[in-house]
Amino acid sequence: MPAYLTRHGTADGPRWALDGYYLPADFSLGAWLARPLDEAYAWLAAQPLGDAADAPLLAPIEDAQEAWASGVTYLSSRMAREAESQSADVYQKVYGAERPELFFKANGWRVRGHGQPIRIRGDSGWNVPEPELVLLLDATGAIRGHAVGNDVSSRSIEGENPLYLPQAKVYDGACAIGPGIALGRADELRDLPVTLRIERAGAAVFAGETRTSQIKRGLEELAGFLFRELAFPQGAFLFTGTGIVPGEDFTLQAGDVVRIGIGGLALENPVS
Structure with a gap:
């Protein structure tokens, strides 16, 4: 490549x-x-x-850089959040709103790379991987490339109350980016295949697929909102949302292996 x-x-x-x-x-x-x-x-x-x-x-991000994330950008994500949440109307409103949901995910030094272990929270009983296209943004907010991301999340904590989102999304081992960065233009990212496969004891326990063309918002639109009132002199990484959500009967377990493919890139992480 x-x-x-x-x-x-x-x-x-x-x-x-x-x-x-x-x-x-x-x-x-x-x-x-x-x-x-x-x-x-x-x-x-x-x-x-x-x-x-x-x-x-290693994760293709430097210690001083930040990873941010977009939420509820796929219809499937909105529907899953509504099903898990006691405040479903919040997700309905943000999906159709002019302003997207954006949240801080990790400092660069916290991000795990290809082959490195991700984690599930010890105080959460329902945890899932979220496979996402990750944009590499320069200091002006322009898209210079992409990587594969795993926005590991606690659905039980976020579902209890949307105000608990930082605890559901930001903790040690909750963010993986890799395996590297494919440089290129935004036009090359608009219809890439996205796959998720989770293995347990060598057998698949979940598999799903979607395409980046199912993202409701434009990639430049998401980047523009991130940079609207924030400066990133050394660039930033932006997760663009997930379109593959395991059902309510699934939760990650220690020992699982999560494999995410986007275009020609593949990210793999064991769960510790």
Whole structure:
């Protein structure tokens, strides 16, 4: 896959790679996202490449960057939230409103990468993965690429009261992004296949699929609202919502393996 960025855990610390080869040790994703779009790609292409990147993958986000998320952007998500919630009208209203639901998900240093364990809350009895297209946004809010994301969530806590959303969404091991970043334009992301497969003891216990064309809002629209009153000098990552929601009879368990595919990218995480 051309123009593909990955981040690796080397003996000398995190290191970025382009198309499978290490970039200079001082390369920073945040610094690249701060460069004007009209010069950024030429500058990236001019970087000297080193050895093949063979160290383990890390989440493709830097410590100082943030991951944010969009909620109720698919009809299936709205219907699932209504079913679980004691305040169903909240989700009906936000699905049809001009303003989208946006919420903070994780600091970069909290995000888990491909192969790293995700977690379920110990005080929640109903927990699910949420497979999502994740946008890479530069310092102006322009879309420069995408990754696969897992917005691990406690449905029981959010369903009890929507004001508990931060506790349902933000905790250790609740956010995974990977395996890397496919650089490209927003037009290339509007109709990608999205798949979710959850395995338990080697057998599939849930599988589902959708397409990013089912997202109700425009990708640029979501990015625009995030950047409306917030500055991200080193760029940001934005989850765009989930269209695959396991039924009320399913909850994640320790030992499960969650596999999410979007386009040509695949993210896999065990549940601890």
